[in-house]
Amino acid sequence: MSFKSRNLLIVARRLMPSIHSIITDKNKLIFTVITIVFTFVILGYLIFSQWHILVTYNWKLRPIYLVVAFVIYSLILLFNTLTWTSIIRNFGSKKDFGIHFRSTTISALGKRLPGTFWYVIWRAQLYKEEFTGPVIAYASGVEMVITVIAAIIISSIFAIPLILKYQYSLWVIVLMLIICIVVLHPKILAWSFKKLKLNVDRIPYKFYLFWVGLYLIIWLLVGLLLFLFGNFFSDIPINDLPYFIGSTALTGVISRLLLFSPSTFGFGEISLSLLLSNILPSSFAVVIAISNRIFIISYELIWALISTLSTKSELQSQN
Template sequence: MDRARVLTVVRVVVAAVTLAAVVYAVARNWADVSVHLGKVSFGTFAWSTLAAAVGTWLTMLGWRTILRDLGSDLHLAPATGVYFVGQLGKYLPGSLWSVIVQADIAAHLRVPRRRTAVTGLLALGFALLTGLLVGLPSVAFLLRQSSAGFPWWLLLAVPIGVVLLVPRLLNWCISTLLRLIRRPPLEHELSARAVLTAVATFVLVWLCFGVHTWLLATAVAGDAPHPDLATAALTGYALSVSLGMLLIILPAGLGAREGLLTLILSTAIPTPAAAAVAIMSRFIVTLLDVVAALVGWVYARSHDLVSERRERAVGSELGSR
């Protein structure tokens, strides 16, 4: 068995074990979890879904900001087609399939593949770093630390801020990477304005998803919410998803994200209630991803950005991996 197949087997096994552990934990406490799921009213569900939808839309705008600054100014409609169809690739083990699919579709719009690929990787990087930044207050909850004393974990914001706010360093990293893989350099460098705009956009993304989580958590908490619930909910989603992104062997952080969010929220509400929030959040976000991809695919299909032959080729390539 060659190395590629060994890695594939390892990824599948780890993903299956993680998912099985989460399913087992939920099933064991399903009686309590289901009670809390029933506490979420239709109105709360709708507002929470709206907050997540705004966050989902903003992710595309952040990606589009980077692509435009690198030289390809796509209008909203084609950008939607490229970005959201590609986003379904994150549900495959490896987490980088979204970048590959986006580059393939954008090529039909005469966007160089390396430009789209760099944009996708930068968007993932910005999302990860801003997610860690927004999620820093939840580190204390995750580590079960007391809030007394100096919050040393805030110092982690320093290196994150340096990376995000120094375009020269980012441009050097991009040019070095392209040179190492023997690809031509990009025609345009990232500007400071584009970096700041993208960073601000992704911070708003995480805040929207934080509101989405807080609405669900408040609903299941009942009449006596814990004083730390707002902080845990508003920042816990960003931290759990960002840490889940680092586990690239898991599709969209499946299992790890829910486990981490449950741990963070369980410091403020009962564990079954926290699990209910994590489950409902995953359902809402996945549903939005599918709907957004469907809308994007309809546009892409109607404008010949994808074809049946290319769809079969991409599907075959993804399936073979």
């Protein structure tokens, strides 16, 4: 091989990672654009197919429901914080509840960013004095598995007719439940801790049951939250509340199937719109689904601001 050819080969090898990164980023961008277009097409169709119902609907904008919804969201945030606090303390954290609360409020916003694991990176920054990134990532993974198990249980109670409506959905959900239970098995966790070189003691089963119990409450409250958003716009019978709970939990289960997808933009809105269309006009269902995201992000911003300001106030008082 000539000197010139050898130099070209060296340059090519150095450029390969950059070229691969560019191609990968380009593919992610294309996938994201396709997802966005698909979302607008589906939601647009659901709206305009029943546009006449939307413009003649009996709208009753009642702010009191948004106030109650904020209280419910605050309870959800509290239970989220309690769960995460218990999980991370089992991994050895000694930080006080305030840090864990801030972690929950900030990571809630991080989940809204494109990509799957931004919120894990944010958490890692908050706990960098105590843990390495892999520990936070693994603890967040345990939290994710607990979330899915609780969502499957709630779906099995409130959304079983929806699950049985589709041929393979029941088997998919059963398979997900089995995988989640296996992942949380003490021997599997111990093996994982050893492989990742994490110095974490064995976590007793009672904590897993406690975490699942907390997330069962969370999923019930999430369904109630969506129901309140719907009632902000118009009267929805209380008899439909179980359906709202089942729909939110089922959407939560299905969305985890796309966990490693480059983009999940609009998936929750499409899923909720299609599910709610079984009991509501499709155009109204889309309004509720989109408003659900907007209102929740607003609540997340409020609590993230409160958490940040309180932390800043504590630091100033210490100085």
